Amino acid sequence: MENFQNLRVYQLSEKLANEIWFIVINWDYFAKDTIGKQLVKSTDSIGANIAEGNGRYNLQDNQRFVKIARGSLNETRHWLRLAYQRKLLTQDQIDKIKPIIDELSPKLNAYLNSLKSKSEKN
Template sequence: MGRPDFEDLEVYRLSEKLANEIWHIVKQWDNFAKETMGKQIIRSADSVCANIAEGRGRYNYQDNKRFIRIARGSLYETINWLRLAYSRQLLTDEQIAKLKPIINDLPPKLNAYLKSRST
């Protein structure tokens, strides 16, 4: 079995970067924040890249598209958690500045990837 090709997808690499950035941020939170919001935001962020990878491993376009849509839903959930974390003062302006370009780039790339699977 060769190396999985999902690793070559820019949308996958970007979603993985988002998940890893969030992981490093949440590790610094206190126990209450980790238990209430931290686990949720990590799960949703990890789900974006996991679903892209799983969909890529499916053998037909319909299955792949379904997993891309799930990834998009997880991305929106992650954005929701980031908004709440910021309003609850769990994120610094520096952390937001690091995450914002990823959050701005990822939805259109995910939508473009979904559209490319419509063949």
């Protein structure tokens, strides 16, 4: 098993989580307490699940955690849409976040597919 910190998919999830954190930290209390907490939790969950899955020595468990990470990415998209619609995000912030998500999403799928290929060989 490769160290999760060396995985590009993990590095992207960490980059996204940190970008979100430094945006939300500047919101007012109400926005932080509602959308902000949910957004930070869902974004942090992407990398956390990649890390946890990588720590499992069973490929099926690892696949399950990557699927959870993919679900957390979709949840993050939901919260980002609401935050933008509610004027909590600027276009500049979206322009900074979107390329990370656009790279992360297919990388998560590719990572899952590589784990499936490995489990089929075993």
